[in-house]
Amino acid sequence: MLESRIIAAQSDDNFIERMLFEGEVLSGVDIARIEFESVQFTQCQFSKCNFLKTSFYNSVFENCNFANCNFMESYWKGSKILTCKGDGSNFSKSTIKETSLADGSFRYADFSSSVLEYCTIHDCNFTEAFLSEIRLKKPTLKAVNFTGADFFKTLLKGIDLSDCIIDGITVSDTRNELRGAIVNAGQAVELAARVLGIKIV
Template identity: 45%
Template structure:
């Protein structure tokens, strides 16, 4: 049902609203600029689908897998993503407002040039992801693993990463991204090594 509704929405340029989908599988579909509002996904799997230019408002993803999908140039608002897997997916140049990510896996995902406003990321694995040239406004990270993630030209000022894992993160040679970020004592020692500081 989900695949057919997506195809119809694309052809008719119509809105998908007030729907709930469970245990659906959609593979290798180019969905494009579809709009979804007040939609719930339970245990759905989206594989190698292209949602470039799509809009997700008041949407819930619960225990879904949308790894290796493309969500570039998207607009996400009031959306809740929990217990989901989106490894290797593309979210570049997308806008996220009032979005929560809880206990999700976004390893190797690409969020380059995306904008996150009033977002909350809790218990997520975002290892070796691309988060370069992002704008982070009023966003909270908690108990998340950001190991090896690329933050090149993304200002981390004001973020509290003290209960997150930030080992091996990548920043510019000038370390400007780290100005104003909040970390714990052990993290500070690791960042000092990154800057070439020797602690005796």
């Protein structure tokens, strides 16, 4: 049903609203520039689908898999991404506002050059994700794994990372990204050791 609704929207107004899609399986489908309003996706599988410039307003992805899909320049507002797998997905140059991400996996995902405003991210895995040149405004971060993530040119001033794992994150040589970031004592020691080039035993 979802694929037929997408085809209909593309030939009409590019708009889908107030619908529930459950257990859908889509592969290689072009979903670019569709607007979803108050739509819920539950246990859906998306393989190599193109969500370029797609918009999601007050919509929910729950227990879905969209790993390696393209969400470049997508727009999100008031939405939720819950217990989803987005490993390797491309969210670069996207705008994400007042949106919640919880219990999800976004390993190796690309969020570079995106804008995140008033977002909540809980219990998510962003290991080795690309988070460079992101504009962050008042995010809430709890139990997020940023191991090896790339924060190059992402200013973290005032961002509370104290409940997150930030081992091995990538920043510039000047480390300006970390100025004013909020970290716990253990994180501060590890970051200081990296700056000084010493090993802690």
